[in-house]
Amino acid sequence: MTPKEVLAHIRQREVTTVDLRFMDFPGVWQHFSIPADALTEETFEEGIAFDGSSVVGWRAINEADLLVVPQPETALVDPFTSQPTLTMICNIHDPITHQDYTRDPRNIARKAVSYMRSLGVADRCLLAPELEFFLFDDVRYAQNQHEAYYHVDSVEGAWNRGRAEGPNLGYKPGSGLGYFPCPPTDSLVNLRTEMAQRMAECGITTAAHFHEVATGGQCEIDLNPQDLVESADQVMMARYIIRNVARNSGKTATFMPKPLYGDNGSGMHTHLSFWKGDEALLPGNGYGTLSDLGLSAVGGLLKHAPALCAFANPTTNSYKRLIEGFEAPTKVSYSRRNRAAIVRIPVGGASPRSRRIEYRCPDSAANPYLLFSAMLMAMLDGIQNKIRPGEPLDKDIYDLKPEELARVPTTPQSLEASLEALRVDSEFLLRGDVFTPDVIDTWIWYKFSNEIDALRVRPHPYEFALYYDI
16 A cells, blocks of 8 residues: 555544554564554654664664654554554664664665665565464463473373363374374364464465474464565564464464474474566476576575574574474485475475475574575575585485484584674675674674573573482
8 A cells, every 4th residue: 555545544444543563673573553643644754753772682772763664565454453453564764864774674674685686686585484383371481580480381282181171182182293183183273264364364365274293282374475575574464463363262372493392393484486577586407496596595595504593593492493303404405305404495386486495494483584684695695606505415314324414514503603603604694785794793792692691691490400419
């Protein structure tokens, strides 16, 4: 919609409130609301001032002011508010220069697309993320000077097979056995269908939804391909819908990568393709029927894989998912069918136009704007420099001899290692001023100061099991 159409839509739907949303640095949607009659055509040009110092990773207190500039094409009526409310995603501008704010993740994504087009490589990069998440019935956690604990529960949890539930009706999928069972074992199908319907009402089309591998309510909803910025927008709206449908049904949704020990974690496998006009650029005669451009894109993803993990797997919890087993994509390689490789070339789809690359490393905690931008920049580096991806990993990794397995590099084993990799391998992100040195430095600083160092100084509950009687 144009600004005029947004204002007309507000009148037609008798909207009372306009909700303005924007992305903070780590990857959480923020918002504030204004009366609908306060929105004018000028607002779409001039923006609205707000305090940027209160947003994580942004301005210092002495330079706090920023502008939110609503984007009319993102306007939609919120399906969850009691009063008619129209939401819009905003770009962030500097109030003095009126330039895009460099730490705004959505701005970084827009610059990545512009840089791709300036190179003449492609007009469009389409992405289709797969959202994995858990639906729990209860969650409790605390971190204090004298205690640290968490407790999650699900009526589906295999650990509840013996619980007196008055009555316990069984049908609780075992660990690693939650993939594709029909109801009543899959007790969440109606809830996922409602989520998909709410997404459709908000313009988000889905490809599929199903129960995922883990016990305890793990689910997946797959989104259809969209241009890079729109895809990131849809990830954020889809997460919002999933959380609110779950809450309205007395459940809680989490995109934490590894909330359960000893079972599969939640990833965000992302399928991507390149287009120039109506021409698909990935089909060809190479491995997996990929073109030279496609293989070079894979080469770029593999070359920069450790640094990419700083955005694809951005939490300390992420690296409890990236361990051997549980179908975890830990091998820095590519394959048509081996799901241990971080890049897969899906074999389905007879039409060459369906050819795509699946980047399996990301998890559900990723900031989609930063992640998709970093992925694109790595692939563009591969394409520009004709980086070859090496030999594919088509063997079962469990059949490999130890000396063969040792030759296959793995993803970093900690957030600290990923950030150090980003520190030494960030030049490809700086091209076209897409990421800036300030963005890279601030990301590394924030993650070390607020996550890695914060976790390092606190006793872990398992340490009591290991050492209390030592």
